[in-house]
Amino acid sequence: MIGDFITGFSYIPRGLALILRPRLRRYVILPVLINVVLFISAFVLLLERLGGWLDGLLPSSLAWLSWLILPLLFLALSLGVFYTFGLVANLIASPFSALLAEQIELQMGGQPPSAGAGLKQTLRSTAIGVMTQLSALAYQLVRLLPLLLLFLVPVVNVLATSVLIAFSAWMLALGYLSTPMGNHDMSFRAVHETCRGRRALALGLGTGLLLLTWIPLLNLLALPVGTAAATALWTEKLASEHR
Template identity: 85%
Template sequence: MIGDFVTGFVYIPRGLALILRPGLRRYVILPVIINVVLFTSAFVLLLEHLGGWLDGLLPHSFAWLAWLILPLLFLALSLGVFYTFSLIANLIASPFSALLAERIELQMGGRPPSANAGLKQALRSALIGLMTQLSALAYQLIRLLPLLLLFLVPVVNLVATSVLIAFSAWMLALGYLSTPMGNHDIAFREVRSICKQRKALILGLGTGLVLLTWIPLLNLLALPAGTAAATALWVEKLSPAHR
């Protein structure tokens, strides 16, 4: 299990390396622009409202523990904001991410359905990718809202931080993997089913995605790098040839 977790995590630096390959950079430009706009907006939102949010979540009776509680709440709030903006970025960039995933799979020896087809098939793949991301977004939001309510309950919101990190790791992995798998007409329900068979591997990838999303500057590359990492993992670990 630990070996699978580490293997999944290591796909993140591989994704960062993949997007620098010749022939792929033109597919990276638009996702990066989308990421820059959205993550800059997320950062501005945190700067403007973080202090007020932290004051509202810290009970006065626990003020003497502020040195311990505030860093945890800061981590949870910043992760929550960046995670939410990641969902939006994935949705907006889904057609471009689908093309990037397709080109990466071709370079790795795979054969996406639209690899040798024309514009019509490429548009169809982009539409399928968008629908898959919409399904993934709906699935995540339904489960995210009850979790966010826990942050309104004093003391419980401390436990909710670790739950949010694990939730974000799993959901980010599912969201990114749905792009290369969607290129093969795999519905989001089947994506979840396949991922459940390799939970440690998927959580390793997701943990790397959480860190990539949270680290300043690197998170500007999170969308294309995450897509590349998920595509490489799909080709080498989850595709029918490896199941």
């Protein structure tokens, strides 16, 4: 299990190396621009609202523990804001991410259905990819909202931070793997079942993606790097299970 987790995590630097290949750069430009706009928007929102949010989450009876609780709440709020904007970025950029995933898989020796099949099949695979991302978004929001309610409960909101981190890593893995698997006409249910069967591998990928979103400047590349990493993982570790 630990070996699979490390393997999944190792695909993040692989993804960064892949998007720097000259033949892939033109497929990276639009996802990067979308990611930059949304991450800057998330950062501005966080700076403007952070103080008020933290004050509302910390009751006066626990003010003496502010040195411990406030950093944890800051971490959770930052994660929640960037995570939510990341979901929106994935949805908006899904047609471009699908093209990037297709080209990466071709270069790695895979054969996505739309490759060489004409414009009609390409559009069909892109549409399926968008629907898969919408299903992933709905699945995540249904489970995220009850979790966020825990942050309204004093003391419990501190413990909820660790749960939110694990949840976010899992959801990021599902969201990004939906792109290359959507290119193969697979539904979100198939993505979910695949990740459940290789849980440690998926969590390793998701944890790496989560850390990437916290690293200044590199987080602006999170969308194409995540797409490339998930596509490489799919091609090398998971595709053979669906043949």
